[in-house]
Amino acid sequence: MDADLRTRLTAAATAVRQHAHAPYSGxxxxAALADEHGRIHVGCNVENAAYPQGLCAEAxxxxxxxxxxxxAIRAVALVAGQxxxxxxxxxxxxxxxxxxxxAVPVHCRSADGAVLDTTMGALLPLSFGPEALA
Structure with a gap:
């Protein structure tokens, strides 16, 4: 992932994180995703009193x-934790x-700046994807 995209995705994920609804877990x-058109899409987690009904930021x-x-996702950034x-x-x-x-890059960053850069393949090796149904 180029440095500019990484910076923009991380900034977007950091900003949307402020709107998370996490009263139960704290x-x-x-999360921020870059699509095939270069647009950035964001999400934050939304917890629910019926605990398993919450939504993850990535979803x-x-x-x-x-x-x-x-x-198509071209890059992912996630900001969470300490x-x-x-x-x-x-x-x-x-x-x-x-x-x-x-090969899609996944940039993970803690709220206090620790970084882990990885890929979808490393996070989910031997994955089952749409091509498996072709």
Missing amino acids: FAVG VALGALVAAGGR GRPATPCGGCRQKLREFAGD
Whole structure:
């Protein structure tokens, strides 16, 4: 991921994280996705009193991408946690994989600046994607 895109995605994820609804866990997450048109789509986590009914930030951002007509993820940024950057949960890894190939860069950053740069393939090795159904 080029430095400019990484900076823009991280800034967008950091900004949207401020709107997270996380009264139960206190763990605010912001996500930003770049689509095939160069647009950035954001999402934050939205918890619910019926705890399993909440939405992960990545799923919210993915919904925004699809609603805007995007069909491919070119890069991902996630901002969450302290000290150690959080990575997408297993369910979100699969959701992202539907629109992102193995080489798509994933930039994870903690709220206090620790960084982990990886790829979809490293996060979800031997994944099951749309091409498996072809």
